[in-house]
Amino acid sequence: LQPCHMNMYQVPNPGLPGCPPGLEYLTLKLFESNNKYEVLNAVGQNVFYAVEENDCLSRQCCGPVRSFTIRVLDNFGQEVITVTRPLKCMSCFFPCCLQELEVQAPPGNTVGFVIQQWHPFSPKFIIENEHREQVLRLHGPFCGWSCLPDVDFEIVTMDEVDKIGKISKQWTGLLREAFTDADNFGIQFPMDLDVKMKAVMIGACFLIVSQPF
DSSP states (O other), X not given: OEEEOOEEOOOOOSSOTTOOTTOGGGGSOOEEOOOEEEEEOTTSOEEEEEEEEOOHHHHHHHGGGXXXXXXXXXXXXXXXXXXXXXXXXXXXXXXXXXXXXXXXXXTTOEEEEEEEEOOSSSOEEEEEETTSOEEEEEEOOXXXXXXXXXXXXXXXXXXXXXXXXXXXXEOOOHHHHHHOOOOEEEEEOXXXXXXXXXXXXXXHHHHHHTOOO
């Protein structure tokens, strides 16, 4: 999963006083636009494209806790997965307002949910099926992760005995990490995992991408 945060701004007037030619854009205030993603398979081929939908006010004012709808499209432009997250607080002091996300595949047909669990030090989530039955757990690293190069969120069984996969934030280099919001994420899960749960795990990846943790 490769998110790309785009900057949108109007074309500036050329010949600004004191500005070297070609650098006019750097004098403007930049605004973050909706995120766009590419979903690739293990050999780098495009499998899906995804676009986030929300409003400018939510992006600028609510940041990582904003509500959003992400529409996942196949290579023919058909929407195959819809991921929806309501506006929620992510503070550990408000465990009643933790993050949650619904996954539909196809749109209108709920296949599962990703529910954040309260924990003072580590991000933890429950993966539920369409009947709100708990199926898997997703455990993040201890004490946050923004300063680490490679970060794994482990997918484990409900009894926490077996690890069956992971969602990983992959190091993309110092310059890209320091000066852009773009990251690479990878998902690993068993081939025989229920296809609906695979779609929910893609949704879980979008939830992790959107959080600073």
